[in-house]
Amino acid sequence: MKVTILGCSAAPGVPCICRGWGDCNPNNPKNFRTRCSALVSDGDTDILIDTSPEFRLQAINNKIEKIDAIVFTHTHNDHTAGVDDIRGFNRRSQKPMQTYGIKSFCEEMKKRFSYIFNDTLSKYHPSVSINEITEYQEFNINNINILPLKLHGHMCDLVGYIFNNKIAYLTDFMEIDKEDLDRLKNIDLLIMGCLNQKGSHFQAPFNKVLEYIDYINPKQAIITHMASEMDYDWVNDNSPNNVTPAHDGMIIEVE
Numbered sequence: 001m002k003v004t005i006l007g008c009s010a011a012p013g014v015p016c017i018c019r020g021w022g023d024c025n026p027n028n029p030k031n032f033r034t035r036c037s038a039l040v041s042d043g044d045t046d047i048l049i050d051t052s053p054e055f056r057l058q059a060i061n062n063k064i065e066k067i068d069a070i071v072f073t074h075t076h077n078d079h080t081a082g083v084d085d086i087r088g089f090n091r092r093s094q095k096p097m098q099t100y101g102i103k104s105f106c107e108e109m110k111k112r113f114s115y116i117f118n119d120t121l122s123k124y125h126p127s128v129s130i131n132e133i134t135e136y137q138e139f140n141i142n143n144i145n146i147l148p149l150k151l152h153g154h155m156c157d158l159v160g161y162i163f164n165n166k167i168a169y170l171t172d173f174m175e176i177d178k179e180d181l182d183r184l185k186n187i188d189l190l191i192m193g194c195l196n197q198k199g200s201h202f203q204a205p206f207n208k209v210l211e212y213i214d215y216i217n218p219k220q221a222i223i224t225h226m227a228s229e230m231d232y233d234w235v236n237d238n239s240p241n242n243v244t245p246a247h248d249g250m251i252i253e254v255e
């Protein structure tokens with residue numbers, strides 16, 4: 001299995017409007033971050049996690065030619081605004097794009113993007129089939145098994161995902177349930193969002209994310225969804241050996 005980090009920024013991007021590079025070294029290309037998204041691949045199956053506002057550029061930069069399905073974590077624009085750009089994939093596959101989200105996500109997206117949720121292909125708008133999923137009910141996309149986990153503390157309903165019991169993708173959370181931390185123990189690859197050192201009312205601070213990682217004890221952990229306070233080298237220098245900051249275009253292989 002393989003994960004490609006398409007974007008690893010928090011909502012404003014790095015650099016961001018008005019604040020620029022913040023604490024990030026502008027001379028390190030790894031600090032240039034588009035909004036948060038990733039592609040999970042296993043054999044011929046490619047699953048996109050979220051559609052960031054830079055989805056078009058991410059697809060072009062990473063030469064993504066096919067997506068079998070999209071799983072969404074939550075409705076916020078930094079995770080959904082690029083959904084219109086799946087139209088190119090409709091043209092190629094001549095099929096509606098299969099997408100997956102929890103009930104409240106589906107309801108909100110049908111309001112915000114009412115023109116895309118149809119099973120009829122059109123030259124003029126994207127075509128998306130939305131599949132409602134439920135926390136803790138596994139589902140399969142081809143050969144990839146997916147378990148949605150409920151995450152807490154954000155401003156809207158939020159899920160993370162475990163893929164084939166090997167890769168976990170959890171971002172934008174403030175809290176994770178103890179049962180889920182136990183479920184994640186010793187996972188091969190843990191990808192966790194961390195806004196910055198202080199966190200916010202809705203997202204866990206750096207030290208809390210490191211505590212979660214320490215408890216879970218994955219073979220490898222990647223930090224994503226980083227704001228402009230999170231310089232690549234600073235995060236690297238202040239993390240244990242099995243924890244690495246993400247950068248756009250990063251590829252992580254899992255056996």
Ligand SMILES: [Zn+2]
Pocket residue numbers: 010011036076078079172225
């Ligand atoms: Zn976000």
